[in-house]
Amino acid sequence: MxxxxxxxxxxxxxxxxxxxxxxxxxxxxxxxxSDWRRxxxxxxxxxxxxxxxxxxxxxxxxxxxxxxxxARVVDEAWKELEVCAEELRRTRPTAVNLFWAINRVLEAAxxxxxxxxxxxxxxxxxxxxxxxxxxxxxxxxxxxESLIGDGDTVMTICNAGxxxxxxxxxxxAPLYAAFExxxxxxxxxxxxxxxxxxxxxxxxxxxxVGIPVKIITDNAIxxxxxxxxxxxxxxxxxxxxxxxxVANKVGTYPLALVAKExxxxxxxxxxxxTIDLTIERGDEIPIEVRPGSEVTEIYGVRIxxxxxxxxxxxxxxxxxxxxxxxxxxxxxxxxxxxxxxxxVTT
Amino acid sequence: MxxxxxxxxxxxxxxxxxxxxxxxxxxxxxxxxSDWRRxxxxxxxxxxxxxxxxxxxxxxxxxxxxxxxxARVVDEAWKELEVCAEELRRTRPTAVNLFWAINRVLEAAxxxxxxxxxxxxxxxxxxxxxxxxxxxxxxxxxxxESLIGDGDTVMTICNAGxxxxxxxxxxxAPLYAAFExxxxxxxxxxxxxxxxxxxxxxxxxxxxVGIPVKIITDNAIxxxxxxxxxxxxxxxxxxxxxxxxVANKVGTYPLALVAKExxxxxxxxxxxxTIDLTIERGDEIPIEVRPGSEVTEIYGVRIxxxxxxxxxxxxxxxxxxxxxxxxxxxxxxxxxxxxxxxxVTT
Numbered sequence: 017m018x019x020x021x022x023x024x025x026x027x028x029x030x031x032x033x034x035x036x037x038x039x040x041x042x043x044x045x046x047x048x049x050s051d052w053r054r055x056x057x058x059x060x061x062x063x064x065x066x067x068x069x070x071x072x073x074x075x076x077x078x079x080x081x082x083x084x085x086x087a088r089v090v091d092e093a094w095k096e097l098e099v100c101a102e103e104l105r106r107t108r109p110t111a112v113n114l115f116w117a118i119n120r121v122l123e124a125a126x127x128x129x130x131x132x133x134x135x136x137x138x139x140x141x142x143x144x145x146x147x148x149x150x151x152x153x154x155x156x157x158x159x160x161e162s163l164i165g166d167g168d169t170v171m172t173i174c175n176a177g178x179x180x181x182x183x184x185x186x187x188x189a190p191l192y193a194a195f196e197x198x199x200x201x202x203x204x205x206x207x208x209x210x211x212x213x214x215x216x217x218x219x220x221x222x223x224x225v226g227i228p229v230k231i232i233t234d235n236a237i238x239x240x241x242x243x244x245x246x247x248x249x250x251x252x253x254x255x256x257x258x259x260x261x262v263a264n265k266v267g268t269y270p271l272a273l274v275a276k277e278x279x280x281x282x283x284x285x286x287x288x289x290t291i292d293l294t295i296e297r298g299d300e301i302p303i304e305v306r307p308g309s310e311v312t313e314i315y316g317v318r319i320x321x322x323x324x325x326x327x328x329x330x331x332x333x334x335x336x337x338x339x340x341x342x343x344x345x346x347x348x349x350x351x352x353x354x355x356x357x358x359x360v361t362t
Numbered sequence: 363m364x365x366x367x368x369x370x371x372x373x374x375x376x377x378x379x380x381x382x383x384x385x386x387x388x389x390x391x392x393x394x395x396s397d398w399r400r401x402x403x404x405x406x407x408x409x410x411x412x413x414x415x416x417x418x419x420x421x422x423x424x425x426x427x428x429x430x431x432x433a434r435v436v437d438e439a440w441k442e443l444e445v446c447a448e449e450l451r452r453t454r455p456t457a458v459n460l461f462w463a464i465n466r467v468l469e470a471a472x473x474x475x476x477x478x479x480x481x482x483x484x485x486x487x488x489x490x491x492x493x494x495x496x497x498x499x500x501x502x503x504x505x506x507e508s509l510i511g512d513g514d515t516v517m518t519i520c521n522a523g524x525x526x527x528x529x530x531x532x533x534x535a536p537l538y539a540a541f542e543x544x545x546x547x548x549x550x551x552x553x554x555x556x557x558x559x560x561x562x563x564x565x566x567x568x569x570x571v572g573i574p575v576k577i578i579t580d581n582a583i584x585x586x587x588x589x590x591x592x593x594x595x596x597x598x599x600x601x602x603x604x605x606x607x608v609a610n611k612v613g614t615y616p617l618a619l620v621a622k623e624x625x626x627x628x629x630x631x632x633x634x635x636t637i638d639l640t641i642e643r644g645d646e647i648p649i650e651v652r653p654g655s656e657v658t659e660i661y662g663v664r665i666x667x668x669x670x671x672x673x674x675x676x677x678x679x680x681x682x683x684x685x686x687x688x689x690x691x692x693x694x695x696x697x698x699x700x701x702x703x704x705x706v707t708t
Binding site: 040041042173204206207208209210212215216219220223224229230231232233234235236237238239240242243244266267268269270273274277298299303308311312314315317318319320321322323324325326327328329331332333 | 386387388519550552553554555556558561562565566569570575576577578579580581582583584585586588589590612613614615616619620623644645649654657658660661663664665666667668669670671672673674675677678679
């Protein structure tokens with residue numbers, strides 16, 4: 017039975033169709049457009065979010081620009097592409113996948129000798145980026161699903177789900193693969209303040225597929241492991257150092273610490289492109305500090321007294337000693353990470 | 363300079379005046395009444411909350427009933443008191459302090475030989491309960507303030523503040539005492555989902571007093587200890603076993619675990635009446651499970667997909683190995699708790 021999981025973003029016949037994630041979990045609404053500017057706007061407004069999904073969206077925006085160009089000569093088409101790329105780069109300036117995808121598409125288009133060649137190179141490269149994203153996720157699923165047993169309870173945080181990618185997700189990939197193989201298990205997802213991606217997005221996609229899911233507050237990780245059986249934790253990752261330090265959504269590190277205390281295996285699921293070999297230690301990873309107002313207001317209602325601000329780090333760093341393994345598209349990497357990470361990256 | 367800290371609840375000349383905490387942090391509004399039923403309603407509606415404050419409010423409700431009785435004979439006045447007590451018992455059935463305060467007032471009134479004697483016994487006992495609450499908190503402050511140094515950063519969770527008591531608070535008592543002695547320090551308070559007592563109440567009272575305070579999400583405990591200097595954690599307690607297991611607001615246990623990992627002292631501030639000598643282990647403490655809807659809705663806005671529920675334990679249990687000390691009105695109790703708790707309770 018195919019997974020009842022809608023595609024986050026698609027490119028078909030010169031049109032891009034994507035889920036407006038701002039409407040979730042209340043409504044599943046698609047936006048369909050042939051205008052690359054609308055896709056750029058979707059990235060900026062976070063209708064599309066999640067690093068891999070942003071990369072694919074940027075590639076598809078360039079594909080729209082090339083597909084619909086009225087340029088007669090290749091230089092003119094190339095200039096249009098550069099305008100598009102420049103606007104895309106300004107949408108989410110910290111998203112690494114965005115820049116990587118843009119550069120890869122431009123690189124492919126560079127040597128085109130005609131408008132038609134450029135068009136074909138751009139569209140094919142964009143589609144290839146989407147296929148590679150999905151393929152990596154499916155392999156993460158294949159490698160990771162063996163960790164999940166029938167009747168298990170799995171815990172996760174934030175949305176490293178299908179919605180954060182073009183399809184299937186990273187942390188959710190082992191769940192979907194296990195579910196497709198007929199395993200039955202349940203998931204507890206941390207709501208993930210302040211943006212509540214766990215409650216809004218991960219709960220939505222798991223529920224839709226038919227995987228039983230319950231939400232817990234981020235501070236409930238302790239009592240839930242004291243009171244309930246939890247068999248496994250799987251989270252995504254934003255960046256992994258060569259020694260195995262994992263930067264991920266704020267709250268991941270306390271979750272790993274509580275899991276360790278209760279003997280619950282803690283796995284990270286991420287493609288090898290997440291591994292940054294240029295840095296070793298966790299404190300070398302820059303951690304984004306965002307406006308306190310994103311914490312002190314919920315749906316426009318202020319929760320803090322006037323004059324009191326919040327301190328909001330968007331990510332934290334989990335040290336390798338708390339990580340049981342890293343599920344990549346090339347297999348599960350086990351400790352010692354310093355040695356074994358190199359085996360999947362070189 | 364006196365602390366700019368309004369009294370949570372007062373009994374003056376046959377009237378009770380209390381802060382309506384449902385209006386905080388947006389407005390400081392008082393309710394003033396001579397009707398004991400209005401005080402019972404305030405407890406039920408959580409206009410007054412926090413175990414010690416609820417106990418004082420119940421005693422004051424009985425004091426209003428006795429003060430304004432039109433009974434001519436003592437038996438009649440006693441019957442009115444029993445009606446009042448019965449209604450109070452139904453307001454928050456799990457609050458231990460509520461029952462304790464009601465019983466203490468009734469006990470004092472039992473032997474009254476006249477309406478006037480009953481009236482005096484009830485009012486004086488109620489005022490004595492309030493004075494004893496404040497006195498215990500001030501002593502907790504005196505014992506605990508030495509833990510705080512100039513320039514320190516202190517972390518706390520939920521509201522074990524002045525608003526949870528008649529005045530001065532428990533976890534906040536060392537902060538207020540240190541501040542009154544001229545020490546300058548700052549506080550980071552966890553917002554404390556789902557009810558946000560940290561963001562709404564603790565931040566409000568500290569800010570009002572002039573103690574610099576910032577809010578963090580509950581999941582930020584890890585990154586904040588990775589990035590910022592934190593010198594001390596102080597929390598309240600709902601119940602402490604004779605071996606030193608501490609039941610407190612959900613999120614306290616992960617906070618203690620992260621503090622231990624980072625070498626940050628973790629103290630619990632609570633009067634000795636919080637210690638339950640009848641139980642030893644943490645898993646003997648009943649943990650209230652509340653409706654998932656209290657998690658899945660924030661200010662009336664649903665954050666979860668339709669059909670997805672939350673699992674909501676309201677408290678967790680911190681094991682004694684993570685507790686540096688328990689600050690009581692009789693002094694700070696240090697490990698081994700099994701031995702030293704008996705010294706302050708017997």
